Amino acid sequence: MVTPTAAPTELPTAATRVGRALLLHCPDCGGGRIFSHWLRLKPRCPHCELKLDRGRPDHFVGAYLVNLIIAELLFASILGVWVISVWPAVPWDAIEKVAAAAMILSPLLTYPFTRTMWLAADLIFDAPKASDR
Numbered sequence: 001m002v003t004p005t006a007a008p009t010e011l012p013t014a015a016t017r018v019g020r021a022l023l024l025h026c027p028d029c030g031g032g033r034i035f036s037h038w039l040r041l042k043p044r045c046p047h048c049e050l051k052l053d054r055g056r057p058d059h060f061v062g063a064y065l066v067n068l069i070i071a072e073l074l075f076a077s078i079l080g081v082w083v084i085s086v087w088p089a090v091p092w093d094a095i096e097k098v099a100a101a102a103m104i105l106s107p108l109l110t111y112p113f114t115r116t117m118w119l120a121a122d123l124i125f126d127a128p129k130a131s132d133r
Helices: 014-022 061-086 092-125
Strands: 035-037
Touching: 014 092, 061 092
Parallel strands: none
Antiparallel strands: none
16 A cells, blocks of 8 residues: 655654655755755755744754764763773873864864754744745
């Protein structure tokens, strides 16, 4: 038996939106290439024309905060595993240099993911309206 495809007016599930966001695709339609480069989101999805900035001036403040928290927790976890794995001969000079670089790089590496995840969460709790297109 063939299952029918979803109607175009049907909203994606929360899991679908999150999965698309983790792939750095539009959480609404699944279209890719929503970033003009690693740190800059396009104004609209090139496929469904959804405004990627939902129009509120503080829309992505939450994404920045979540990005910082996730990046630094990831950094602290990796640092903790490193220190524990080499204890008691911990190379403190190397850790100091690597930690400084990681604290700067980790938010930059996780930023696109947290930005699309924040958009997905926003779309889950506040479905797109006609004014979002």
